[in-house]
Structures are given as C-alpha cells and as structure tokens.
Amino acid sequence: MEITITSKEIIKPSLPTPDDHKLFQLCLFDQLQLVTYLPMVLFYPNKEGLSELSHIRAQLKRSLSETLTIFYPVAGRREDHPFITCNDEGALYLEAKVNHNMVEFLRPPKLDFLNKLLPCEPNKMHSYREALPQVLVQVNIFNCGGIAIGTCNLHTLLDGCSGSHFQTTWAAICRGSREQVPPPDFSSGSSFFPPVNHFSLHGNVDQNNEDSSAQKMCTTRRFVFGAESINTLRAEAKDCGDESSKPPTRYEALAAFIWKHMTLACQMGGGDSTRPTVAIHIVDMRRRMGEPFSKYTIGNILWPVMVFCETVNANTGVRYLVSICREKFGKLSRELFLRVKSDPNILGSTQCMDLPQGVETRNPIPIVLTSWCGLNFSELDFGFGKPLWIGVRGGDQETLPNVAVIMETDAGMEAWLTMEMQHIANLERDIKFLRLALHNPSVSDI
Incomplete structure (x- = not known):
C-alpha cells in the first residue's frame, strides 16, 4: 500500500x-x-x-x-x-x-x-x-x-x-x-x-525526555472486548462479600485485567516471574478538583496514581487488583492537590507516590494505563458525519513500552497495547487463555 x-x-x-x-x-x-x-x-x-x-x-x-x-x-x-x-x-x-x-x-x-x-x-x-x-x-x-x-x-x-x-x-x-x-x-x-x-x-x-534508554523497540496491538466480555469481567471483579460496595466500572475491570496480562507477558519475556509490578493510572484531576476546573480547562491536569503489587501470577484475581486500585484512587482528593499547590516540592515524595520504600531497587514492571473513555472522539463531525473508526497507532517504533490506551466502542471497549516485540508475542500466544478466562469468544485481536 x-x-x-x-x-x-x-x-x-x-x-x-x-x-x-x-x-x-x-x-x-x-x-x-x-x-x-x-x-x-x-x-x-x-x-x-x-x-x-x-x-x-x-x-x-x-x-x-x-x-x-x-x-x-x-x-x-x-x-x-x-x-x-x-x-x-x-x-x-x-x-x-x-x-x-x-x-x-x-x-x-x-x-x-x-x-x-x-x-x-x-x-x-x-x-x-x-x-x-x-x-x-x-x-x-x-x-x-x-x-x-x-x-x-x-x-x-x-x-x-x-x-x-x-x-x-x-x-x-x-x-x-x-x-x-x-x-x-x-x-x-x-x-x-x-x-x-x-x-x-x-x-x-x-x-x-532525552534519555533514550527508557525507550525500547515496541509494537502495538489492538484488542477488542465485546459487551459480554466486559460484563463478565465486572462480575468477576465485584466484591461479593460487600454488597454495599459499588460495582466496578468498565474501566476498573478491564484495566485490572490488562494490568495482569501485560505483567505476565513481561515476566515471560524477561524470564523472571518474581518481579513486582506497578500500575500507573493517568487520572484526569478536573472532576476531583472541582471549581475552577472544568472539562474546558486546557493543560495537563493529570495525576499518576501508582498501584504496587508484590506478586502477579496466573492465579491473581481481577477482583484483588481492582480492590487495591480502588484503595489508591480513594486517596485522591482536592486536599491532596491543595497540598501540592502550596508546596510543589512534595511531588515525588511518599505523600504523592505512596509506594513501598526502596521499591525502585527491585526493578518493578511498570504498566501505564490511560483512558480515553468519555472524551467523545467518536462524535467528531466535521460536516460529513461521525467517524466510522478511530485508530491510535500501529507498526514498530522506538517508544516507551508497556502502555495501554483504553477506549469505548459501540459494542464494548478496546485496548491499544504497546509493548516490546517479544512481550507482545507472549501476549498474543495468551489470546486463547484470555478468551477462556472470560468464558466468551468476543475478545479479538485485530
């Protein structure tokens, strides 16, 4: 072409x-x-x-x-x-x-x-x-x-x-x-x-920005999750012992599922199944801050929520990963952002990072997760209708590895996963397991 x-x-x-x-x-x-x-x-x-x-x-x-x-x-x-x-x-x-x-x-x-x-x-x-x-x-x-x-x-x-x-x-x-x-x-x-x-x-x-050592030769794959698959994940992630808790959102359930399987793929590629992992959720602060911020506020009004997990293996439940993520999300508040406003030096401190001491010496596997849900890209009409499809990126390139972009679709959700080539290969070999894990064939890689 x-x-x-x-x-x-x-x-x-x-x-x-x-x-x-x-x-x-x-x-x-x-x-x-x-x-x-x-x-x-x-x-x-x-x-x-x-x-x-x-x-x-x-x-x-x-x-x-x-x-x-x-x-x-x-x-x-x-x-x-x-x-x-x-x-x-x-x-x-x-x-x-x-x-x-x-x-x-x-x-x-x-x-x-x-x-x-x-x-x-x-x-x-x-x-x-x-x-x-x-x-x-x-x-x-x-x-x-x-x-x-x-x-x-x-x-x-x-x-x-x-x-x-x-x-x-x-x-x-x-x-x-x-x-x-x-x-x-x-x-x-x-x-x-x-x-x-x-x-x-x-x-x-x-x-x-200039340190290319953090960049790897990566490739991107797109995985589509149908509505039935998402519902199955949400059911698995629900805390059955606490009827008062809110059911997990579609993003919480899918992000935890992706975190688990990207981590497993990295462990297989590196030959070390004992490495801990950190999920880095990029969170929009606008709604949590309230006034004067709104969805029309321009700038990077973002906060990285870092969730540490000591051990992830094939038996790790999505419910557990959702629960520890929710605990960290619950600590996000206007008060925390006000402390940053009054003292920017606390950025990078334990108050903000909330990670175990010395975790950097253990070389945890980082997985960056960001959501484009609710941003209405599928509604962009330039005068000739709404888009038939939205793509993010593809092919092979040198970039930061282990990044997931999650988007909505008409029938469910999709995830664009960027990983090192050998790790993506591990994940693709795991597709059959993903389908079985969801008890639903409506998971596909396209």
Missing part, C-alpha cells in the same frame, strides 16, 4: 494574537510532561451527497485557522521552560493520497500502516529545547473518496481532555456550528498550579 504526501503547508491563525497574549504561562503539570505527540486517526467514509473533495479540504483548512485563533497558544512554540511564545507560527498541515479503498484498509484494520496516516512519528520523545509545533495534521484521501484525518497533539499543553476540546471546536467550526462549543479556559491551570523555576526540576524532566 502506498501513501504519498501531496502537499505540505503551515496553517496560521485567522487573526493575529493580541500583544497582551503573546506569552502563555504553562502550569506545573505541563512542565512535568514528556515532550511527545499524542496520535489519533479518524476515518470518514465517502457518502452520497457530500461536497466535492476540494471544498472539504478548503473547509478543513479554513476552520483549523479559525480554531487556532481561539486556541492561540496552540499556534505558538515553546521556547522557554515555563512559557509558550504565542507567535502565530501555526500548525503543520499535510495532505496525502492513499492508493487503497477505505473498506479494504479497515477490514481488518491494517495497523502496520496506521502510522503512515499520521503527520509525524507518534510518541517519540523530544527535547524541551526543540521549538515544536503544538499540532500537526495529515488529511489522507483514499481512492474511494474516504478521508482519514490523522492528528498529533504535543503533550506539552494538550492532554486527552484538552485535545478533545480542541478537535471538537475545530469540527464544530468546520460544519458551521461554532456556537455549540464553549470557549477554552486557559487561565485556571497556571493560576491554580503555577510553574516552578527550580533548575533541578527542569533538569530532571529534560533528562527524562
């Missing part, structure tokens, strides 16, 4: 940023993020009655320009640690031709080619010293007239929730419904959690 770039340009804001907004201050949690791009590909099939492709492409560019005027920091570049210079340099915009029909591409999805529909290599680690575009877009035109919009959002400012609001605004403007989307809140993040200027913090974060 050939994917050919046909054009490349910079889309600038439709109006210049006012002088009093030329310098945008990041928040504390923006400073701590890895400098990497979060990828997504939205697939829109060709439909009868759609406008000409030339009109659609012009609308996408025009509406992106207007969106960048509203999201003015996204059109800028980070040139200093606590700031984005809002210089209107814009977003990188590419168009590409795909010599394939969309239906052929998606049945089943050709994950090995998915990254070619993206405007840059996803999840690659960059240095803070690079003045990178905040947003890159690649509009891919299939032979059948279908369109796949690949986006890469820089994690410096846009987390999943912020990226969703940016893309929701872009889609609304493109279809002529700008008034349906509330404006972004750019002030709450940095005013509530102002950045720090400690050199040690910047040095450590920059070193983490």
Whole structure:
C-alpha cells in the first residue's frame, strides 16, 4: 500500500494574537510532561451527497485557522521552560493520497500502516529545547473518496481532555456550528498550579525526555472486548462479600485485567516471574478538583496514581487488583492537590507516590494505563458525519513500552497495547487463555 504526501503547508491563525497574549504561562503539570505527540486517526467514509473533495479540504483548512485563533497558544512554540511564545507560527498541515479503498484498509484494520496516516512519528520523545509545533495534521484521501484525518497533539499543553476540546471546536467550526462549543479556559491551570523555576526540576524532566534508554523497540496491538466480555469481567471483579460496595466500572475491570496480562507477558519475556509490578493510572484531576476546573480547562491536569503489587501470577484475581486500585484512587482528593499547590516540592515524595520504600531497587514492571473513555472522539463531525473508526497507532517504533490506551466502542471497549516485540508475542500466544478466562469468544485481536 502506498501513501504519498501531496502537499505540505503551515496553517496560521485567522487573526493575529493580541500583544497582551503573546506569552502563555504553562502550569506545573505541563512542565512535568514528556515532550511527545499524542496520535489519533479518524476515518470518514465517502457518502452520497457530500461536497466535492476540494471544498472539504478548503473547509478543513479554513476552520483549523479559525480554531487556532481561539486556541492561540496552540499556534505558538515553546521556547522557554515555563512559557509558550504565542507567535502565530501555526500548525503543520499535510495532505496525502492513499492508493487503497477505505473498506479494504479497515477490514481488518491494517495497523502496520496506521502510522503512515499520521503527520509525524507518534510518541517519540523530544527535547524541551526543540521549538515544536503544538499540532500537526495529515488529511489522507483514499481512492474511494474516504478521508482519514490523522492528528498529533504535543503533550506539552494538550492532554486527552484538552485535545478533545480542541478537535471538537475545530469540527464544530468546520460544519458551521461554532456556537455549540464553549470557549477554552486557559487561565485556571497556571493560576491554580503555577510553574516552578527550580533548575533541578527542569533538569530532571529534560533528562527524562532525552534519555533514550527508557525507550525500547515496541509494537502495538489492538484488542477488542465485546459487551459480554466486559460484563463478565465486572462480575468477576465485584466484591461479593460487600454488597454495599459499588460495582466496578468498565474501566476498573478491564484495566485490572490488562494490568495482569501485560505483567505476565513481561515476566515471560524477561524470564523472571518474581518481579513486582506497578500500575500507573493517568487520572484526569478536573472532576476531583472541582471549581475552577472544568472539562474546558486546557493543560495537563493529570495525576499518576501508582498501584504496587508484590506478586502477579496466573492465579491473581481481577477482583484483588481492582480492590487495591480502588484503595489508591480513594486517596485522591482536592486536599491532596491543595497540598501540592502550596508546596510543589512534595511531588515525588511518599505523600504523592505512596509506594513501598526502596521499591525502585527491585526493578518493578511498570504498566501505564490511560483512558480515553468519555472524551467523545467518536462524535467528531466535521460536516460529513461521525467517524466510522478511530485508530491510535500501529507498526514498530522506538517508544516507551508497556502502555495501554483504553477506549469505548459501540459494542464494548478496546485496548491499544504497546509493548516490546517479544512481550507482545507472549501476549498474543495468551489470546486463547484470555478468551477462556472470560468464558466468551468476543475478545479479538485485530
């Protein structure tokens, strides 16, 4: 399959940023993020009655320009640690031709080619010293007239929730419904959690971004879990001895299941079944903080909840893993975040990490889990309907291993797992066991 770039340009804001907004201050949690791009590909099939492709492409560019005027920091570049210079340099915009029909591409999805529909290599680690575009877009035109919009959002400012609001605004403007989307809140993040200027913090974060030793050659697989499978997992994870406890959520049950089996795959690949493991859940703080935060607050309003487990084996129950995760989630509170606000130095302390002393010397297996559920990416309508399918990334690349992205589907949930190649192979060999464990054949790898 050939994917050919046909054009490349910079889309600038439709109006210049006012002088009093030329310098945008990041928040504390923006400073701590890895400098990497979060990828997504939205697939829109060709439909009868759609406008000409030339009109659609012009609308996408025009509406992106207007969106960048509203999201003015996204059109800028980070040139200093606590700031984005809002210089209107814009977003990188590419168009590409795909010599394939969309239906052929998606049945089943050709994950090995998915990254070619993206405007840059996803999840690659960059240095803070690079003045990178905040947003890159690649509009891919299939032979059948279908369109796949690949986006890469820089994690410096846009987390999943912020990226969703940016893309929701872009889609609304493109279809002529700008008034349906509330404006972004750019002030709450940095005013509530102002950045720090400690050199040690910047040095450590920059070193983490530039240290390629943490990156491995990895591959990504997608596992789809039907509604029956999710219900089975939730039933297994329910605390039968406590009728007053809330049933586990779909995310809690599936995340615990994934944590267990990714850990087992890593243990098999490393030949050490005694290594402990840490699940790192990336949690949106907005709802837990309350005012002044809302889903329209822009920035990385995220918190890593670290859950340690001494032993994981084939007999480890999902119920147990859900219970220890719930215990850690229960410790998240506005009071904890207020302590961080008053003293950012407690970040990384036992108050925040809540891990056994000396755990780092035992080389635990880290599994990063993040949820895109409820972010409404499946509702993104640019004027030609909702996406037929949403892809994240695929193929082989050097990146951080052991990362799971969990998303909703019409019929259940899906998980995109990125692991070292030999570990993914172990997990794929375990697919038969996964199906048996769920007593349901509606688990598939696609």
